[in-house]
Amino acid sequence: MKIIDAHTHLPGWSFGSQPRPIRELRREFEEQGLGGAWLFTTDGLVGESVKNNDILAKAVADHRDFFAPFCTVDPLCGAKAALRELDRAKHKLGMRGVKLHPWLQRFSMTNPAMEPIFKHAGKLGLPVLLHDGTPPYASSLQIAALAEKAPQTIIILGHAGLDDQYEDAILACRRHANIYLCLCSNSCGYVEEIIRRCPVQRLLFGSDGGFLPNLIALAIAKLRATDAPATVLRRIFHDNPLSLVPLPEHKLGRQRRQLFHR
Amino acid sequence: MIIDSAVRLRTAGNWAQIKAWLAAWQRLGIGHAIVAPADAQATIANEEGNTQLARLMRRYPKQISGLAVANPWRGTEAVALLEKAFDNGLSGLYLCPPRQGFRLTESIVDPLLKVCHRRRKPVYSHTGTPICSEPLQLAELARRFPEITFIMGHGGYPDFWYDVAPALRQAPNLMLETSCQMAAVIQQALDAVGPDRILFGSGFPRSKPDFEIRKIQTMGLPAKTLTKIMAMNAMRCWGICL
Ligand SMILES: [Zn+2]
Numbered sequence A: 001m002k003i004i005d006a007h008t009h010l011p012g013w014s015f016g017s018q019p020r021p022i023r024e025l026r027r028e029f030e031e032q033g034l035g036g037a038w039l040f041t042t043d044g045l046v047g048e049s050v051k052n053n054d055i056l057a058k059a060v061a062d063h064r065d066f067f068a069p070f071c072t073v074d075p076l077c078g079a080k081a082a083l084r085e086l087d088r089a090k091h092k093l094g095m096r097g098v099k100l101h102p103w104l105q106r107f108s109m110t111n112p113a114m115e116p117i118f119k120h121a122g123k124l125g126l127p128v129l130l131h132d133g134t135p136p137y138a139s140s141l142q143i144a145a146l147a148e149k150a151p152q153t154i155i156i157l158g159h160a161g162l163d164d165q166y167e168d169a170i171l172a173c174r175r176h177a178n179i180y181l182c183l184c185s186n187s188c189g190y191v192e193e194i195i196r197r198c199p200v201q202r203l204l205f206g207s208d209g210g211f212l213p214n215l216i217a218l219a220i221a222k223l224r225a226t227d228a229p230a231t232v233l234r235r236i237f238h239d240n241p242l243s244l245v246p247l248p249e250h251k252l253g254r255q256r257r258q259l260f261h262r
Numbered sequence B: 001m002i003i004d005s006a007v008r009l010r011t012a013g014n015w016a017q018i019k020a021w022l023a024a025w026q027r028l029g030i031g032h033a034i035v036a037p038a039d040a041q042a043t044i045a046n047e048e049g050n051t052q053l054a055r056l057m058r059r060y061p062k063q064i065s066g067l068a069v070a071n072p073w074r075g076t077e078a079v080a081l082l083e084k085a086f087d088n089g090l091s092g093l094y095l096c097p098p099r100q101g102f103r104l105t106e107s108i109v110d111p112l113l114k115v116c117h118r119r120r121k122p123v124y125s126h127t128g129t130p131i132c133s134e135p136l137q138l139a140e141l142a143r144r145f146p147e148i149t150f151i152m153g154h155g156g157y158p159d160f161w162y163d164v165a166p167a168l169r170q171a172p173n174l175m176l177e178t179s180c181q182m183a184a185v186i187q188q189a190l191d192a193v194g195p196d197r198i199l200f201g202s203g204f205p206r207s208k209p210d211f212e213i214r215k216i217q218t219m220g221l222p223a224k225t226l227t228k229i230m231a232m233n234a235m236r237c238w239g240i241c242l
Helices: A022-031 A049-059 A079-091 A114-123 A140-147 A166-175 A188-197 A215-224 A230-244 A254-261 B015-028 B039-043 B046-059 B076-087 B107-119 B135-144 B161-170 B183-193 B209-217 B223-238
Strands: A003-009 A034-040 A067-071 A097-100 A128-130 A155-157 A179-183 A203-205 B002-008 B030-036 B064-068 B092-095 B123-126 B150-153 B174-177
Touching: A003 A203, A003 A215, A003 A230, A022 A034, A034 A230, A049 A067, A049 A079, A067 A079, A079 A114, A097 A114, A114 A128, A114 A140, A140 A155, A140 A166, A155 A166, A166 A179, A166 A188, A179 A188, A179 A230, A188 A215, A203 A215, A203 A230, A215 A230, A215 B209, B002 B015, B002 B223, B015 B030, B015 B209, B030 B046, B030 B223, B039 B046, B046 B064, B046 B076, B064 B076, B064 B092, B076 B107, B092 B107, B135 B150, B135 B161, B135 B174, B150 B161, B161 B174, B161 B183, B183 B209, B209 B223
Parallel strands: A003 A034, A034 A067, A067 A097, A097 A128, A128 A155, A155 A179, A179 A203, B002 B030, B030 B064, B092 B123, B123 B150, B150 B174
Antiparallel strands: none
16 A cells, blocks of 8 residues: 655745755655655745745656645735636646645635635635644634535645644534545544544545654554554545545546545 | 653543553553543542552552642642642652643742642643643743753643743753654754753653654664663653662
């Protein structure tokens, strides 16, 4: 089974980091056990989202079999500009989803641009993954409140509430059929509880890889240290992310796909 | 041999749970663990928690040290509870501000700390939950009580990873407990204050010992540093002689 990581970042200049060649990053991800990764910008979350979408798309151009790039948009520029960028990201850059980080990008979920962004992403078939678990801008239930208004859009809580709000994330996931949880950065015992209480077909594996060294290998080890059976881990590590964002090399069997899209 | 400085009872009074732990600890090379009462005991049933931990310590003196709880809102009653718990042999005070309903910077906790100072007992505090248990809030407390050893539980995880090294630098009597926190942040702490102020913890049941041990072991640390983090620092901090 190839493990697909639904939460990784392209290192940039922000957070004391430095840009790195994509080939090197891919090798590092593969060495830590990945067979594919959803890749988000880092720099684009602190400014210049359009420019950083271009940088990300260009970086992964020759590695589309491994990286699924996610674009970002800046709600502070208004709905019109954000929707235009979503269109461009999908059709011109071939982006596979949207990543938003309310506290780094300094917007509240009640920003008037957010509802149109959620709805438009859904129309374009782009899942939206948001950093969550951090008040006051990125509480799991703040995101869930808006997800409720865009039921056709797949909304992924990018940290399943972190350790302070995982209960909220569980409730959100159970209440709303369009909410998925990315098991990224939750402590091991909490991951167990989330897996026990949430619909398994809406759980994804994530590591924040690329942000700090060695996160991926430890995140994999953490999931394996839970009491979840191998069949469940297979869905979280592999089937679920590929059913949301298929990668060219990893075609799911037809039967399996039908199972998911029922 | 490993000493685990961060275990919490999952539920009150479950001897089957303890037996299962002892077997798991043996398998993982954990020779001794510092155990805190369950959430409900830390919050409300303080005396029940202290009694249970004292009993566990008497039954398994080689494997278990217990921490005492006393909700600071109980005032003089809390002070009496703590004195009694220390009389019964408990090894330190466990604070959980988000459960117990106070901020680390509130003077309401001072009477308990005075007891700890007088009886030379360390104070372990959960950290990482704003607005009541941030690493810098604990550092502030550590500066006010420089003779007490404070342990920063879970290293401010998840959101306060960037405050770990700055907090440690502020107060030499502040130590870091490693559970839940990312390996890179533990490395930052090592770089900032050296290997003598870091204690291994599993964070059980929030995290799991096998994963937490692996996390530290894959950091590529020199053997001497590893021994300090996994056992020596804890022996000194908690006064354990095995
Ligand atoms: Zn992230």
